[in-house]
Amino acid sequence: xxxxxxxxxxxxxxxxxxxxxxxxxxxxxxxxxxxxxxxxxxxxxxxxxxxxxxxxxxxxxxxxxxxxxxxxxxxxxxxxxxxxxxxxxxxxxxxxxxxxxxxxxxxxxxxxxxxxxxxxxxxxxxxxxxxxxxxxxxxxxxxxxxxxxxxxxxxxxxxxxxxxxxxxxxxxxxxxxxxxxxxxxxxxxxxxxxxxxxxxxxxxxxxxxxxxxxxxxxxxxxxxxxxxxxxxxxxxxxxxxxxxxxxxxxxxxxxxxxxxxxxxxxxxxxxxxxxxxxxxxxxxxxxxxxxxxxxxxxxxxxxxxxxxxxxxxxxxxxxxxxxxxxxxxxxxxxxxxxxxxxxxxxxxxxxxxxxxxxxxxxxxxxxxxxxxxxxxxxxxxxxxxxxxxxxxxxxxxxxxxxxxxxxxxxxxxxxxxxxxxxxxxxxxxxxxxxxxxxxxxxxxxxxxxxxxxxxxxxxxxxxxxxxxxxxxxxxxxxxxxxxxxxxxxxxxxxxxxxxxxxxxxxxxxxxxxxxxxxxxxxxxx
Numbered sequence: 001x002x003x004x005x006x007x008x009x010x011x012x013x014x015x016x017x018x019x020x021x022x023x024x025x026x027x028x029x030x031x032x033x034x035x036x037x038x039x040x041x042x043x044x045x046x047x048x049x050x051x052x053x054x055x056x057x058x059x060x061x062x063x064x065x066x067x068x069x070x071x072x073x074x075x076x077x078x079x080x081x082x083x084x085x086x087x088x089x090x091x092x093x094x095x096x097x098x099x100x101x102x103x104x105x106x107x108x109x110x111x112x113x114x115x116x117x118x119x120x121x122x123x124x125x126x127x128x129x130x131x132x133x134x135x136x137x138x139x140x141x142x143x144x145x146x147x148x149x150x151x152x153x154x155x156x157x158x159x160x161x162x163x164x165x166x167x168x169x170x171x172x173x174x175x176x177x178x179x180x181x182x183x184x185x186x187x188x189x190x191x192x193x194x195x196x197x198x199x200x201x202x203x204x205x206x207x208x209x210x211x212x213x214x215x216x217x218x219x220x221x222x223x224x225x226x227x228x229x230x231x232x233x234x235x236x237x238x239x240x241x242x243x244x245x246x247x248x249x250x251x252x253x254x255x256x257x258x259x260x261x262x263x264x265x266x267x268x269x270x271x272x273x274x275x276x277x278x279x280x281x282x283x284x285x286x287x288x289x290x291x292x293x294x295x296x297x298x299x300x301x302x303x304x305x306x307x308x309x310x311x312x313x314x315x316x317x318x319x320x321x322x323x324x325x326x327x328x329x330x331x332x333x334x335x336x337x338x339x340x341x342x343x344x345x346x347x348x349x350x351x352x353x354x355x356x357x358x359x360x361x362x363x364x365x366x367x368x369x370x371x372x373x374x375x376x377x378x379x380x381x382x383x384x385x386x387x388x389x390x391x392x393x394x395x396x397x398x399x400x401x402x403x404x405x406x407x408x409x410x411x412x413x414x415x416x417x418x419x420x421x422x423x424x425x426x427x428x429x430x431x432x433x434x435x436x437x438x439x440x441x442x443x444x445x446x447x448x449x450x451x452x453x454x455x456x457x458x459x460x461x462x463x464x465x466x467x468x469x470x471x472x473x474x475x476x477x478x479x480x481x482x483x484x485x486x487x488x489x490x491x492x493x494x495x496x497x498x499x500x501x502x503x504x505x506x507x508x509x510x511x512x513x514x515x516x517x518x519x520x521x522x523x524x525x
Contacts, residue, residue: 045376
């Protein structure tokens with residue numbers, strides 16, 4: 001359970017990020033919020049973005065030449081590097097940017113890292129470079145201070161190589177969870193968040209020794225009481241003499257003997273109502289994945305509480321990057337998990353394929369990713385271009401009911417139900433594949449909501465088409481929507497298809513010779 005009394009004011013936030021030559025990202029610049037929901041089709045670079053953020057601020061230094069972007073037909077040489085820039089700004093209680101860092105954060109960053117004189121206020125700019133090191137014959141992480149953010153990576157001013165201060169490593173934390181998280185694996189791994197939490201023993205040394213003596217006694221009693229175990233222990237102990245270790249000993253340990261090894265024999269047991277108690281390993285991946293995330297929350301709470309006990313005035317910054325929190329969960333569980341993610345202290349960057357998750361997010365928190373010619377690009381939702389009523393309409397008519405379109409490679413907007421049902425059939429007959437398999441959404445919008453859909457499509461740079469009836473009033477509606485959204489005439493858009501002769505789609509099908517098929521379908525129905 002999230003302990004509200006443990007939550008402490010964060011005080012800083014990542015406001016901007018720039019990435020160059022990292023994996024599929026040739027060049028990318030984004031503005032971040034406290035909660036960032038990253039959306040887009042599969043294989044468009046969402047995971048690469050999360051990985052870049054974790055490299056920039058985390059302690060994971062596992063990098064290689066595979067992390068360097070390579071163009072088609074380019075041969076990677078050792079002079080090419082990848083760059084990740086982040087800008088940390090001070091924030092108030094409402095997470096709005098302010099001009100100056102608190103005394104605490106000034107003490108953490110020191111003058112070595114804080115850049116002053118920017119019109120918008122002080123900031124800490126961190127450049128992370130992945131570059132080849134000839135001495136190690138491998139790629140390494142190099143960090144520098146950005147003294148002038150500039151207009152881009154190439155125009156920024158940076159310091160010489162610089163290490164994080166000790167306090168930066170203490171009070172700034174980054175956590176990454178991929179889509180394959182599983183608490184069963186976490187239990188076995190001492191380096192997992194579960195393992196780290198359960199292997200930390202905050203007890204006096206004499207208490208630890210007393211408990212470990214008791215654990216030794218219990219282990220001996222178990223082995224001595226079970227003939228099969230006792231005989232096995234005697235047999236395998238002979239190996240000590242065989243390998244030349246006469247004074248050595250081999251023991252069977254039914255239970256962990258050391259407090260720091262408790263996680264080795266630990267299990268999580270779930271009991272559902274009056275049913276039998278079952279190990280979590282016997283539950284589905286949804287439950288196991290969910291528990292894995294909750295153990296991270298417990299670990300973070302524990303760490304924060306420890307910092308407060310050491311210094312009651314301390315603050316901390318936490319960044320969580322998480323892939324597909326909805327993996328293996330049904331829609332209602334996805335909604336519950338998302339609310340828990342929102343309550344997770346710190347700045348969140350979450351990738352998702354779930355319309356259910358997207359429907360809960362604020363429009364301002366959405367970031368749409370796509371890949372064009374092998375290169376990842378991304379776009380923030382530009383809330384400043386919309387009135388509150390327009391944002392409400394987008395949420396009501398698009399996000400809540402048609403959220404799947406945000407994951408499309410292309411969208412076909414059409415008038416109504418007939419088109420929505422018939423066009424996929426024609427598509428399948430023409431190309432011998434379902435439109436959904438190509439990432440194409442065909443959506444009937446009732447004829448009046450073109451502006452609402454087109455506005456969102458424009459912000460997220462999704463390919464689009466309009467297949468419209470040819471009636472005079474309908475053409476006026478489409479023309480006005482395109483003019484309002486793109487400030488251009490409808491004739492400049494070859495992706496707008498309007499039926500000839502003033503026909504609606506039903507009349508067009510009849511005039512195209514489908515009357516017999518339609519009559520047959522109606523009779524069969």
